[in-house]
Amino acid sequence: MKGKLILEDGTIFEGKAFGYLGDSIGEVVFNTSMTGYQEVLTDPSYYGQIVTMTYPLVGNYGINLEDMESNKSHVKGFIVREKSNDPNNFRCEMDLDTYLKQNKVIGLEGIDTRALTKILRNNGTMKGIITLENASLEDVKSKLEAFTNTEAVRTVTRKEIEHIKGEGAKVAVMDFGVKQNILRSFAKRNCDITVFPATTKPEEILGINPDLIFLSNGPGDPEDLEDVIENINELIGKKPIVGICLGHQLLALTLGGKTSKLKFGHRGGNHPVKDLEENKIFITSQNHGYYVSEMPENMEVTHINLNDNTVEGMRHKELPIYSVQYHPEACPGPKDNDYIFDKFLELV
Numbered sequence: 001m002k003g004k005l006i007l008e009d010g011t012i013f014e015g016k017a018f019g020y021l022g023d024s025i026g027e028v029v030f031n032t033s034m035t036g037y038q039e040v041l042t043d044p045s046y047y048g049q050i051v052t053m054t055y056p057l058v059g060n061y062g063i064n065l066e067d068m069e070s071n072k073s074h075v076k077g078f079i080v081r082e083k084s085n086d087p088n089n090f091r092c093e094m095d096l097d098t099y100l101k102q103n104k105v106i107g108l109e110g111i112d113t114r115a116l117t118k119i120l121r122n123n124g125t126m127k128g129i130i131t132l133e134n135a136s137l138e139d140v141k142s143k144l145e146a147f148t149n150t151e152a153v154r155t156v157t158r159k160e161i162e163h164i165k166g167e168g169a170k171v172a173v174m175d176f177g178v179k180q181n182i183l184r185s186f187a188k189r190n191c192d193i194t195v196f197p198a199t200t201k202p203e204e205i206l207g208i209n210p211d212l213i214f215l216s217n218g219p220g221d222p223e224d225l226e227d228v229i230e231n232i233n234e235l236i237g238k239k240p241i242v243g244i245c246l247g248h249q250l251l252a253l254t255l256g257g258k259t260s261k262l263k264f265g266h267r268g269g270n271h272p273v274k275d276l277e278e279n280k281i282f283i284t285s286q287n288h289g290y291y292v293s294e295m296p297e298n299m300e301v302t303h304i305n306l307n308d309n310t311v312e313g314m315r316h317k318e319l320p321i322y323s324v325q326y327h328p329e330a331c332p333g334p335k336d337n338d339y340i341f342d343k344f345l346e347l348v
């Protein structure tokens, strides 16, 4: 069945729809990872976004049920140049088309993803619709204008507390859309993990007497989370706090810094970051559209992005508070940054 991507600026790409056949609106972003489409699909931070992969062949190793970053796909649409119809891998359990159908996500193939990415790179990310209908441009424009993503974290967070037993440090995880490999990384270090819904009150978190509070990754604009920022403020100075991506941005806002939107975001598996404390350069996995544009006065920059010099990590000058913007848990992407979890636990 024919399908179209219509961007906010009126650009139209025609291709073939696959997966779940139903119109969908989102912010159109691109990811440059060469593999790891399954981790991208299931990372809750993509909630509200239509993702286009720049790698030209997607789906060739199928989908397995082990490498999921959460229990379902969160993207609003998935755009590829060529979809593989014959996945082949010893772990393959289903093909991409079936997985997207099951998760009610529309796919679009046969798109010139290089041209699409260049538009997003030159003009910035913008909203778009994948549609099967011949809707008028007027109609599409008003639908796109009405689309917002302000409830993203509230949508993806767990509704119930979850406990993962361990003998080591007691970690309280604030779930803003936490990736499974973050929980696996703490579990691998024998931590006793309690995962709390995003809007849990500080008293309840402090009630378990955690050794470390972790602020997770998650979708949307950190500035939309005023109530969460108030809650984090209550935790400052009481326990060591660490964060990744959205968690890092929320820490910055809580401590008096500012966040802004990047023109086209950082999404991929090969972003170079310098760890200023280690004096080493690492290749990192990234997925963010916002960044810390003004540092809080009491924090120091620990990491910088070598492509555009943006802040990629920070540490408090006096308190045990430390966070990174990129994804040390990888998935998809290089695992070289796993050492950050040891640095987190050094604060206990």
Ligand SMILES: NC(=O)CC[C@H](N)C(=O)O
Residues within 6 Å of the ligand: 045, 216, 217, 218, 219, 220, 221, 222, 244, 245, 246, 247, 287, 288, 289, 290, 291
């Ligand atoms: N992976 C994340 O936590 C993303 C954080 C935030 N939603 C952003 O796009 O910048």
